[in-house]
Amino acid sequence: MKAVFSILFFATVLFFSGCGDGKNAITTDLIVVPATASGKSTDKYPVMEFEKTSHDFGQIIRGERVSYRFKFKNIGKLPLIISDVPSSCGCTVPEFSKLPVSPGEEGYVMVTFNSQTESGYRAKTVTVISNGQPRSQTLTISANVVSANQ
Secondary structure: OHHHHHHHHHHHHHHHHOOOOOOOOOOHHHHHOHHHHHOOOOOOOOOEEEOOOEEEEEEEEOOOEEEEEEEEEEOOOOOEOEEEOOEOOOOEEEEEOOOOEOOOOEEEEEEEEEOOOOOEEEEEEEEEEEOOOOOEEEEEEEEEEEOOOO
């Protein structure tokens, strides 16, 4: 019986020691932009500025693969690194600048859409995740997929 109380006491102490007010919590800003570790605001971020964030292919024939290259410029003060570009579905495949994009330089995110299993109006997205501000940006492609005999 004494062992059961000891275990319950230990579990309670562990549970409550994990709770807190969050004031001392580490935010993702510390990981994404180490310059903010001091808690002071800084304007020395990478900033990704796209020429445009959406592209409409218009009407395409089912089975076509179409691609669009979204161009961006790093208008920030530090090198920009794209860590991932997940897509909204398997029919949309992104490629992107793998090397850091220096301030003032340009990079790209190319999105290829495979319409093999699609029909009608379709809009697909990719989310660009980087060390910049904002941390993520959404790019959209769209097309009206028709059969070959229409």
